[in-house]
Amino acid sequence: MDYNEILSDRVKTIKPSGIRKFFDLASQMEDVISLGVGEPDFTTPWAIREAAIYSIEKGRTFYTANQGLQELREEICRYYQRRFHVDYNPKDNCIVTVGGSEGIDIAIRAILNPGEEMIVLDPGYVAYTPGVELAGGIPVTINLRQEDEFKLTPELLKAAITPNTKALLINYPSNPTGGFMTKSDYEKIVPIIKESGIIVISDEIYAELSYEEEFCSIASFDEIKDQVIVVSGFSKAFAMTGWRLGYVLANPVLTKAMNKIHQYIIMSAPSSAQYGAIEGLRHCYDEVLKMRDSYKARRNFLVKTFNDMGLETFKPQGAFYVFPCIRSTGLTSDEFCEKLLEDQKVACVPGTAFGPAGEGFIRVSYAYSLEELKVATEKIKIFVDKCRGNHD
Amino acid sequence: MDEKLMLSLLQKNARMKITDLAAALDESKDDVIEKLTELEKKKVICGYHTIVNWDLTNTEIVTALIQVNASPEREYGYDRIASHIYKFDEVDTMYLLSGSFEFVCIVKGKTMQEVAHFVASKLACVDGVTGTSTYFVLKQYKNDGVILIEDEDGKNDRLVVTP
Ligand SMILES: Cc1ncc(COP(=O)(O)O)c(C=O)c1O
Numbered sequence: 057m058d059y060n061e062i063l064s065d066r067v068k069t070i071k072p073s074g075i076r077k078f079f080d081l082a083s084q085m086e087d088v089i090s091l092g093v094g095e096p097d098f099t100t101p102w103a104i105r106e107a108a109i110y111s112i113e114k115g116r117t118f119y120t121a122n123q124g125l126q127e128l129r130e131e132i133c134r135y136y137q138r139r140f141h142v143d144y145n146p147k148d149n150c151i152v153t154v155g156g157s158e159g160i161d162i163a164i165r166a167i168l169n170p171g172e173e174m175i176v177l178d179p180g181y182v183a184y185t186p187g188v189e190l191a192g193g194i195p196v197t198i199n200l201r202q203e204d205e206f207k208l209t210p211e212l213l214k215a216a217i218t219p220n221t222k223a224l225l226i227n228y229p230s231n232p233t234g235g236f237m238t239k240s241d242y243e244k245i246v247p248i249i250k251e252s253g254i255i256v257i258s259d260e261i262y263a264e265l266s267y268e269e270e271f272c273s274i275a276s277f278d279e280i281k282d283q284v285i286v287v288s289g290f291s292k293a294f295a296m297t298g299w300r301l302g303y304v305l306a307n308p309v310l311t312k313a314m315n316k317i318h319q320y321i322i323m324s325a326p327s328s329a330q331y332g333a334i335e336g337l338r339h340c341y342d343e344v345l346k347m348r349d350s351y352k353a354r355r356n357f358l359v360k361t362f363n364d365m366g367l368e369t370f371k372p373q374g375a376f377y378v379f380p381c382i383r384s385t386g387l388t389s390d391e392f393c394e395k396l397l398e399d400q401k402v403a404c405v406p407g408t409a410f411g412p413a414g415e416g417f418i419r420v421s422y423a424y425s426l427e428e429l430k431v432a433t434e435k436i437k438i439f440v441d442k443c444r445g446n447h448d
Numbered sequence: 449m450d451e452k453l454m455l456s457l458l459q460k461n462a463r464m465k466i467t468d469l470a471a472a473l474d475e476s477k478d479d480v481i482e483k484l485t486e487l488e489k490k491k492v493i494c495g496y497h498t499i500v501n502w503d504l505t506n507t508e509i510v511t512a513l514i515q516v517n518a519s520p521e522r523e524y525g526y527d528r529i530a531s532h533i534y535k536f537d538e539v540d541t542m543y544l545l546s547g548s549f550e551f552v553c554i555v556k557g558k559t560m561q562e563v564a565h566f567v568a569s570k571l572a573c574v575d576g577v578t579g580t581s582t583y584f585v586l587k588q589y590k591n592d593g594v595i596l597i598e599d600e601d602g603k604n605d606r607l608v609v610t611p
Pocket residue numbers: 094154155156157158181227230231259261288289290291297300301302611
């Protein structure tokens with residue numbers, strides 16, 4: 057029996073992730089220097105680990121409330137108020153999820169009917185388009201441009217909205233571009249969102265990794281706050297990727313709807329992770345800042361190094377990725393990354409893994425020590441010089 | 449210039465090349481050199497040391513923490529007594545503390561006898577010192593933010609490529 061036949065049409069139509077393909081290539085080789093990961097190089101702060109261990113020791117091993125531990129939701133809401141000046145209450149506006157990943161999924165599924173359009177940004181995080189497709193929706197992409205520093209401009213947004221648009225999914229600071237939206241950037245698109253009445257799913261998972269300006273949440277604009285679903289989590293800022301913990305914040309109706317899905321498919325997020333996260337929000341902010349300082353130095357180093365080797369790279373203001381333009385080498389993103397891997401055993405991710413608009417770019421993660429970045433970029437330079445030599 | 453970032457980078461790696469430091473700070477080399485010179489002059493940067501784990505060498509070395517009781521002096525408080533103690537080469541680190549004793553000194557020597565002799569014949573005899581208690585270090589776990597024993601913590605087993 058051909059089991060491919062029995063698969064659902066939706067699953068069949070979803071494209072395999074471009075990351076996966078590259079992962080397979082890179083994992084077959086030995087001694088690869090990778091600049092390809094989307095997770096911090098730091099281990100979780102010890103205080104968080106210790107609190108989670110304690111919770112296990114104490115036998116706190118049961119399902120928690122569907123929405124998550126009350127204490128944790130209180131801390132999350134306090135945190136969003138303290139850091140980003142947005143008011144939410146733990147009872148009506150907050151669900152603790154299994155990573156931002158689950159948050160993205162339940163946000164999309166809570167609002168989208170089959171055939172309705174959701175605007176997603178290209179290049180963008182790999183899970184958005186499949187998430188929309190799995191919900192039966194139609195992803196409509198906006199191609200972001202390097203000359204706009206990959207920001208969402210009012211012109212681009214206006215042009216993408218149709219009568220069938222249900223929602224917009226944004227992610228700033230952005231994976232993979234490192235693009236950033238300031239308060240004044242948002243001021244330009246907020247009226248359009250207000251007027252059209254669309255829902256905004258804002259993936260704010262990299263909020264703490266903002267290097268120049270303070271992070272601005274689109275939910276901080278009162279006139280559209282109720283249209284916004286904030287998705288965030290502990291993976292990046294608190295270096296907690298493996299714990300699988302995130303949250304969504306939204307108006308009471310949307311929260312209730314998302315919780316309906318969440319309670320059936322997940323029940324509740326892992327309890328020990330939740331206890332750890334409470335400690336993180338209460339006592340580990342200094343460590344978050346320390347990690348941020350490290351990332352900032354690495355970003356500066358990479359931006360200079362890539363520009364010096366003739367790969368035009370704009371200075372991203374957030375997340376932990378730079379997005380150098382490799383067009384000057386005459387190679388496509390895929391060719392560049394594959395050849396770089398073969399030639400120098402350095403793994404970067406082709407921009408096209410994040411959408412067709414990523415063509416001409418590669419994503420380089422700086423979740424690595426400066427020493428590692430130095431070794432890797434020296435190898436990339438050798439490769440780039442070779443490419444140039446071949447083309448002259 | 450982000451002085452704090454500069455200092456924390458150097459604290460992690462005092463041997464960082466000026467070009468790399470300048471790149472990491474997004475500043476010019478000249479500006480970085482100028483800033484370094486200024487911080488050295490102001491004694492904000494007091495040196496560029498190496499953290500050595502002597503336990504892994506053949507060098508004989510013992511470390512002791514010594515609590516020192518002392519009575520303050522009119523005009524000087526504790527500072528004059530302290531200066532008579534910290535000038536001894538054997539004293540590696542010294543703090544004035546709140547609590548039931550006044551100073552703690554970290555003293556290094558080749559053998560326990562040598563350290564004990566230093567305490568008895570030098571430290572305890574300093575004018576104003578009224579008592580000492582000596583604690584010899586048996587094992588060093590962490591020093592200046594660096595874990596010095598085998599620990600799996602830093603090793604990470606991240607996948608090579610992730611979204
Ligand atoms: C933009 C973005 N959103 C969401 C996630 C998912 O994170 P998690 O499910 O670990 O919270 C990631 C992880 O790479 C990401 O980069």
